[in-house]
Amino acid sequence: MDLKGKVVIVTGASSGIGEATARQFGKQGARVVLAARRLDKLDNLAQEIAALGNGAEALAVQADLSNLEDIKLLVGQTLEKFGRIDVLVNNAGFGRLGWLETLDPVKDIEAQFAVNVLGVVQTTRQVLPVMIGQRSGHIINMCSMAGLVATPTYTIYAASKHAVHGFSEALRREVKPWGIHVSLIYPGGVSTEFGQHAGIQRKTKATTPKFMLLTADEVGQAVTRLVHRPRAMWIIPWLWSVSVWLNRNFNALVDTTTIKGFTIPEREEEMKVL
Numbered sequence: 001m002d003l004k005g006k007v008v009i010v011t012g013a014s015s016g017i018g019e020a021t022a023r024q025f026g027k028q029g030a031r032v033v034l035a036a037r038r039l040d041k042l043d044n045l046a047q048e049i050a051a052l053g054n055g056a057e058a059l060a061v062q063a064d065l066s067n068l069e070d071i072k073l074l075v076g077q078t079l080e081k082f083g084r085i086d087v088l089v090n091n092a093g094f095g096r097l098g099w100l101e102t103l104d105p106v107k108d109i110e111a112q113f114a115v116n117v118l119g120v121v122q123t124t125r126q127v128l129p130v131m132i133g134q135r136s137g138h139i140i141n142m143c144s145m146a147g148l149v150a151t152p153t154y155t156i157y158a159a160s161k162h163a164v165h166g167f168s169e170a171l172r173r174e175v176k177p178w179g180i181h182v183s184l185i186y187p188g189g190v191s192t193e194f195g196q197h198a199g200i201q202r203k204t205k206a207t208t209p210k211f212m213l214l215t216a217d218e219v220g221q222a223v224t225r226l227v228h229r230p231r232a233m234w235i236i237p238w239l240w241s242v243s244v245w246l247n248r249n250f251n252a253l254v255d256t257t258t259i260k261g262f263t264i265p266e267r268e269e270e271m272k273v274l
């Protein structure tokens with residue numbers, strides 16, 4: 001797909017991966033709709049894209065992706081301004097990490113599902129009739145390695161990304177006859193604001209090794225590449241595929257290594273109290 005003039009909605013475009021993705025689409029001459037809650041950030045990016053001088057246009061729409069009315073307005077405003085939707089990038093999301101019993105039932109648990117799962121489902125549900133009418137379109141869902149391999153303190157985040165995985169796989173098989181592609185992208189660690197909102201407290205200092213850490217731009221470029229060459233799933237960097245394979249084939253070994261190397265050292269003090 002030549003992206004010039006194509007209409008692309010990017011959710012979560014106010015920072016990190018979404019911002020970088022929207023910028024990449026702008027650089028390729030697309031008409032980009034930027035959605036998130038922080039309108040000032042979206043407005044700045046919209047101005048930057050409009051100033052590229054390559055025919056790219058941008059529309060900033062303030063939307064809380066956990067709210068169905070906001071999602072309907074987002075899709076409505078897109079159609080009013082541009083008349084069609086070629087690509088939907090369901091990227092908005094966040095993680096609240098910690099032991100399950102310490103997570104807040106509403107702010108951490110319900111809220112993560114509301115944005116990471118229902119936001120993706122409802123936005124897709126609103127866009128789909130438009131793409132079916134066009135007999136074309138591409139839906140790209142921002143998953144995560146946590147959507148394939150679940151690790152301690154990621155219970156809810158991993159559950160939400162596993163849900164995105166299942167949703168996308170089923171949808172891909174539903175909509176292909178209409179000429180609509182559905183792709184999943186699974187980045188490992190990416191350096192963005194994600195960590196600032198996640199509430200991570202680590203004694204072991206366990207984190208993504210530097211050589212495996214991606215920039216938001218690298219993920220943004222991967223998203224635009226997916227539009228040029230659609231595929232069902234893309235794990236980046238590819239080396240993470242090894243952990244997916246190990247998890248699938250040697251689950252007990254991964255359990256033991258994770259529990260000994262992470263869970264016990266992290267929980268040592270609590271266990272002493274018990």
Ligand SMILES: NC(=O)c1ccc[n+]([C@@H]2O[C@H](COP(=O)([O-])OP(=O)(O)OC[C@H]3O[C@@H](n4cnc5c(N)ncnc54)[C@H](OP(=O)(O)O)[C@@H]3O)[C@@H](O)[C@H]2O)c1
Pocket residue numbers: 011012013014015016017018035036037038039063064065066091092093094095115142143144145186187188189190191192193194195197216
């Ligand atoms: N960073 C990583 O290591 C990593 C790895 C794999 C996958 N991911 C996934 O990549 C996506 C983007 O994350 P990021 O790393 O770029 O983090 P980020 O910099 O914190 O960006 C998150 C984006 O989601 C938006 N968002 C959050 N809640 C929202 C809501 N209720 N309504 C609308 N927008 C909302 C934020 O915008 P506002 O706050 O302005 O609303 C922001 O634009 C997420 O789905 C995340 O799960 C991240």
